[in-house]
Amino acid sequence: MATGSYDRVMAAGEGRPSRLILQSLSPLSPEFWRGNPELVLASITLAALLTGWLGGSVSGLLPGWAVVIFALVAYGAGGYSGAKVALANACCGVFNIDLLMVAAALGAALIGEWEEGALLLFLFTLSGALESFASERTRQAITGLAELRPDTARILRDGQEVEIGVEALSVGDAVVVRPGERMPVDGSVLLGSSTVDQSPITGESIPVYKEIGDPVFSGTINGSGALELQVTRLASESTISKIIGLVQEARNNAAPTQRLIDRFSQPYTLVVIGATVLAAIVPILFTDEPISQTVYRAITLLVVASPCALIISTPASILSAIAAAAREGVLFKGGAYLERAAALDMFAFDKTGTLTSGNPQVTDVVPLNGYTEQELIAIAAGAESLSEHPIAQAVVRRAQEMDLPYESPREFRGIAGHGVQAVYGRGARRELISIGNDKQFESEEMELPPSIRMIGRRLQEEGKTAILVVRRSIATDAVARENASGRGEAVGFLAVADTVRSGAADTIEALKELGIERMVMLTGDNRDASAAVAEQTGVEEVYADLLPGEKVEVLERLVKSGSVGMIGDGVNDAPALAASSLGIAMGGAGTDVALETADVVLMSDDLGKLPFMLRLSRRASEIVRQNLYFSVAVILALVALTVVVPLLVPGFRLPLPLGVLGHEGSTLLVVVNGLRMLTMKSS
Ligand code: ADP
Ligand code: MG
Numbered sequence: 001m002a003t004g005s006y007d008r009v010m011a012a013g014e015g016r017p018s019r020l021i022l023q024s025l026s027p028l029s030p031e032f033w034r035g036n037p038e039l040v041l042a043s044i045t046l047a048a049l050l051t052g053w054l055g056g057s058v059s060g061l062l063p064g065w066a067v068v069i070f071a072l073v074a075y076g077a078g079g080y081s082g083a084k085v086a087l088a089n090a091c092c093g094v095f096n097i098d099l100l101m102v103a104a105a106l107g108a109a110l111i112g113e114w115e116e117g118a119l120l121l122f123l124f125t126l127s128g129a130l131e132s133f134a135s136e137r138t139r140q141a142i143t144g145l146a147e148l149r150p151d152t153a154r155i156l157r158d159g160q161e162v163e164i165g166v167e168a169l170s171v172g173d174a175v176v177v178r179p180g181e182r183m184p185v186d187g188s189v190l191l192g193s194s195t196v197d198q199s200p201i202t203g204e205s206i207p208v209y210k211e212i213g214d215p216v217f218s219g220t221i222n223g224s225g226a227l228e229l230q231v232t233r234l235a236s237e238s239t240i241s242k243i244i245g246l247v248q249e250a251r252n253n254a255a256p257t258q259r260l261i262d263r264f265s266q267p268y269t270l271v272v273i274g275a276t277v278l279a280a281i282v283p284i285l286f287t288d289e290p291i292s293q294t295v296y297r298a299i300t301l302l303v304v305a306s307p308c309a310l311i312i313s314t315p316a317s318i319l320s321a322i323a324a325a326a327r328e329g330v331l332f333k334g335g336a337y338l339e340r341a342a343a344l345d346m347f348a349f350d351k352t353g354t355l356t357s358g359n360p361q362v363t364d365v366v367p368l369n370g371y372t373e374q375e376l377i378a379i380a381a382g383a384e385s386l387s388e389h390p391i392a393q394a395v396v397r398r399a400q401e402m403d404l405p406y407e408s409p410r411e412f413r414g415i416a417g418h419g420v421q422a423v424y425g426r427g428a429r430r431e432l433i434s435i436g437n438d439k440q441f442e443s444e445e446m447e448l449p450p451s452i453r454m455i456g457r458r459l460q461e462e463g464k465t466a467i468l469v470v471r472r473s474i475a476t477d478a479v480a481r482e483n484a485s486g487r488g489e490a491v492g493f494l495a496v497a498d499t500v501r502s503g504a505a506d507t508i509e510a511l512k513e514l515g516i517e518r519m520v521m522l523t524g525d526n527r528d529a530s531a532a533v534a535e536q537t538g539v540e541e542v543y544a545d546l547l548p549g550e551k552v553e554v555l556e557r558l559v560k561s562g563s564v565g566m567i568g569d570g571v572n573d574a575p576a577l578a579a580s581s582l583g584i585a586m587g588g589a590g591t592d593v594a595l596e597t598a599d600v601v602l603m604s605d606d607l608g609k610l611p612f613m614l615r616l617s618r619r620a621s622e623i624v625r626q627n628l629y630f631s632v633a634v635i636l637a638l639v640a641l642t643v644v645v646p647l648l649v650p651g652f653r654l655p656l657p658l659g660v661l662g663h664e665g666s667t668l669l670v671v672v673n674g675l676r677m678l679t680m681k682s683s
Contacts (some may be wrong), residue, residue, distance in 0.1 A: 038081055038129035045078035045122040053115050071114045078121025079105060081128060095269050100306045107299040108656065111292045116656040120303060123664040131312060131671055149219045149240055153184035156228070166218075166235040173231045179224045183216050186238040187229035194225025201240060202604035203329020203682065243326070243603070246333055250322050255335030257624055258314040265311055276302040279643065296656065297642060304638035304659045309667040313627030316674030321620035328682045329603035330613050337599040339624075340582045341617035345562030346518035347511060347610070348555060350576070351525055353569040354586060354607070355537050356498035358390050362398040363464055364495035366455055374404055376492040380469045382406035383422035383433040387414050391467065394496045409433070417524040417547040418443065419467060423474070431473045434488070437526065439545075441468065446488060455493055463532030464495040465525050497529070500536045503608050508538040510611040520558065522551045522566075522576065548575060555579040567610070584610070612682035620677055627670040634666040 052070030055062035062070075079102055086099035101124045108117030154161045156174040166184050169175070174190060177183055183196070195207040198220045207223055210216055216229060218238040235241065280298035283289045318335040325332055332338050349355050367376040381399030384392035385408045399406050409422030419436015434444060438456070441448055452468070459466035472488030508519055520541040523530050530544040543554050552575050558564045559581055566573070566580030569587055574597040577583030585598035587605045602609045641654045 036129050036133060038125050038132065041077045041080055042122055042125040042129055045074045045118060045125060048074035048077065049115060049118040049122060052118075057115070071109070071118065074118035075105065075109070075114075075121065078118060078125050082121070082124060094266065095273065096265075097269065097306050097308050097311070100269065100272060100302055104299045104302045107295060107302070111295045111299075113296065113656065116660075119657050120660045123660050127308075127664045127667050130668060131316075149238075150182045150184040169231050169235060171231050171234065175229045175231060177222050177227045177229060179222055179226055181222050183218050183220050183222065183229070185218050185229065185231045185235055186233040186240075187216055187231045189214050189216065189227055190230045191228035192226050194227050195223035197221040197223065198604075199329075201243070201329065202606075203327065203609070204604045204606060243331060246331060246601075250332055250334045255314060255318050255339050255624070257339065257628070258318065258335060261310060261314060265307055268307055272302065272305045272307075275305065293653070297646070297653065300642045300654055300656050300659045301639065303656065304642055304654075304663050305635060306663065307631070307635065308663065309631035309634065309670050310628070312667060313631050313670040313674070314624050316671045317620055317623045317627060317677055318674075320674050320677035321616055321623075321680070324678050324680045325613070325616055328609065328612060329606075330609050330616070330682075331601040331603060332617075333599055333601075337582060338617045338620050340563065341565065341600065341613055342621040343563050344516065344565045344582060344614070346520060346558065346564050347516060348520040348522055348558060348564050348566045348576075348580065349539065350551075350566075350568035350573050351521055351523035351530055351533055352390060352498060354567055355501060355504050355521065355533055355539070357501050358498065358569065360390050360394045360465070360496040360498040362394050362494055363497045364459055364466075364493065366459075366494075367492035368452065368455075368490045369492075371491050374402065376469060376494070377402060378404045378406045379433060379471065379491055380435055380494055382424075383409060383412075383420055383435055383469075385409075386412040386422070387420050389414065389420075390498070391465065391496050392420065395494060415440065429473075431471060432488075433491075434470045434472070435467055437465075437467060439547075441470070446470065448490070452490055459493060459495040460526050460528040462495075463529050464497045465529050466493055466495045468493055498533075500533055501607060503606075504537045507607045507610055511614065512538075514611060514614050516614070518562070520564075522546055522554055524548070524551075551576045552579045567607070584613075609682060616677075616680055619680065623673055623677060627673055630673075631666055631670055634662060638662050 048070045052062070052067050052074065055070070056064075056067035082098040082102050086096065086102050089096050090099060101120065105117035105121050108114065108120065149166075151166060152163050153166050153169055154163050154176045155169065156162075156176060161176055169185055175185060175187060179194070189210050189212050191212065193209070193211040196210050196216055197207045198204055198217065200219045200221070201217050210227070215232070216227070217240060218235070219240040233239075276298050279301050280295055283294045283297075284291060314335075318338060321338055322332050322335065332341075352358055352360075362377075365373045365376060367373055371379075377395070377399050381396045381404065384395045385406060387393075396406075407424070409424055410426075411423035413421045415421065415436070417439065419434065419440040422433045422435075424431050424433065434440065448468075456466040456468060469491040470488040471491050511519065518541065519539045520543065521530060521534055521537075521539045522543050524546050525544060527542075527544040530542050534540070534542045543551075546554065551573075555564060555566060555576055556579055559579070563581040565582040565584055566577050567584045567586065568577055569585065573585075577585060577598050582600060583598040584600045584602065586602045586607070600613065602613075638654070638659055642659065645654075646652045
């Protein structure tokens with residue numbers, strides 16, 4: 001697979017299930033029949049049934065023993081797979097629909113209606129074939145990713161290219177990827193640059209430009225440049241392998257509707273058996289109806305009351321929906337979350353990295369107490385150099401841009417929602433650099449003169465995040481707030497500002513159009529900076545200055561008033577995601593944490609998938625509901641026609657073939673209705 005011709009790349013990019021369905025639906029291809037043994041059995045059943053029926057009861061051309069042989073063939077072929085499943089289940093005390101069908105067919109043969117029994121077996125086998133075909137389709141739509149992952153990679157050994165299996169790659173190996181090929185591993189670019197189609201992972205249709213140092217993901221498609229990659233993850237741990245694992249798990253994580261159905265199907269089956277026995281015995285005991293007619297009605301009841309359609313209705317729709325979403329880079333971790341997404345009343349957004357790009361820039365540098373701008377930035381960058389926070393990265397980036405040397409601290413502590421503390425020097429020369437917001441200095445019990453506070457306030461009023469850098473000497477060991485008090489010297493203020501994500505306002509607008517009325521923003525940033533972002537995005541309700549624990553408290557309060565979808569970057573928002581009704585993480589292609597903590601993962605950094613997520617989940621729930629109502633209605637109608645109408649209209653009897661047709665037809669309809677979800681796209 002590693003040799004990617006242009007054709008292959010095109011075919012892979014367009015691997016839409018609708019097309020795959022058409023391809024394998026062509027009955028001319030031998031693979032079609034080989035992959036569907038049930039279809040072969042159904043065809044044999046039909047052929048034997050038609051021959052026996054036309055040659056026997058219609059024309060009388062065939063001798064009686066020949067008709068018997070055709071009937072036996074039809075029963076053998078048609079009953080084979082059903083009987084196998086029924087026996088396997090009956091051995092462990094489970095009675096299921098297969099058992100009901102086989103029993104009904106045998107009953108029909110007993111009263112001399114073998115053709116009708118064979119027709120039942122034919123339709124049952126046929127619909128079984130179509131169902132497994134459909135579930136195979138959804139499975140393939142899900143694992144289509146896996147098939148697109150190359151099996152081999154070309155690695156560089158002593159300047160020579162050697163082709164090896166991807167499992168044999170180790171972290172640090174150098175791999176060569178030619179234009180048009182798929183990335184065999186997760187890695188970072190060592191050499192070259194190219195545009196990469198990441199749609200298999202993120203659902204983003206626009207190729208992303210990659211140059212030295214940028215990450216690439218296994219399964220994505222290289223554009224026109226040749227790349228040399230350094231392997232950063234083993235093949236088994238690649239992002240795509242994780243996605244496949246998660247989606248497969250999602251299949252086991254059933255939706256509540258399905259759990260309900262699963263719980264009822266066994267007792268219901270027993271009820272059907274009981275009703276059938278009653279329908280056969282009561283008239284024989286208490287009326288003088290011919291026995292064959294009574295048994296015929298009981299068999300019809302057995303067939304039409306069976307819950308085939310009901311049982312298949314939910315998984316067919318949910319699995320198709322999960323597959324369609326995964327293709328667009330929206331990963332549902334289970335059918336349960338699909339139902340929850342459909343029921344959301346409000347969205348809560350994390351500000352930094354979610355509504356904003358998470359790439360803040362240093363906008364203002366205000367040195368105090370005789371420090372120069374350079375000194376301020378160098379001191380701040382040193383103290384922030386060990387922090388992962390976007391603010392820290394902005395400061396460090398600024399120092400690098402200005403070519404300022406900075407020094408990493410000897411001791412370091414990041415305080416969530418406050419800032420950082422860093423220790424330099426030894427012994428009597430020890431000093432602490434403290435950087436952060438008001439809360440940081442309040443908890444350090446440091447008195448800031450009003451003139452200094454004013455500077456910070458002014459910067460914040462401009463919608464920026466102001467952080468103060470303070471330097472002080474400390475006598476004792478250990479970085480701790482208690483030891484940090486004392487008069488410090490303000491080195492100066494830095495202000496950073498983040499840009500609102502392009503498209504954030506449109507997304508919020510689209511969500512409002514979909515009927516979500518409450519949009520909430522949660523952030524640890526200051527009030528003014530948050531208000532500026534709120535205004536630009538259209539979010540109306542803002543909770544600012546929150547510590548991570550307080551975000552959870554706010555969410556718990558929100559959840560009491562409705563179902564809340566929380567969207568965050570998943571890295572430092574894990575507790576908030578967990579406290580919401582539905583945790584949605586962005587940027588799953590970049591971080592493992594996001595993949596693990598959320599209920600739904602947007603693989604790309606694209607908020608714009610939220611309206612799609614909402615529409616898809618609502619439509620899936622809608623289809624599940626349609627299927628449920630429809631299958632129950634068909635069962636009720638057919639049962640009424642079988643047992644109630646004959647009581648009111650003497651001489652009426654529902655022909656068994658009609659009952660079979662209604663029953664199997666409704667089963668197929670709900671499956672097809674569910675498969676419609678596969679065609680849903682984000683735009
Ligand atoms: P958000 O909810 O926006 O992700 P955080 O809880 O990460 O916010 O941070 C809240 C505030 O804490 C920041 O706006 C900043 O004032 C301060 N802060 C956090 N980390 C740092 C840091 N490394 N350097 C300076 N200030 C910080
Ligand atoms: Mg954050």
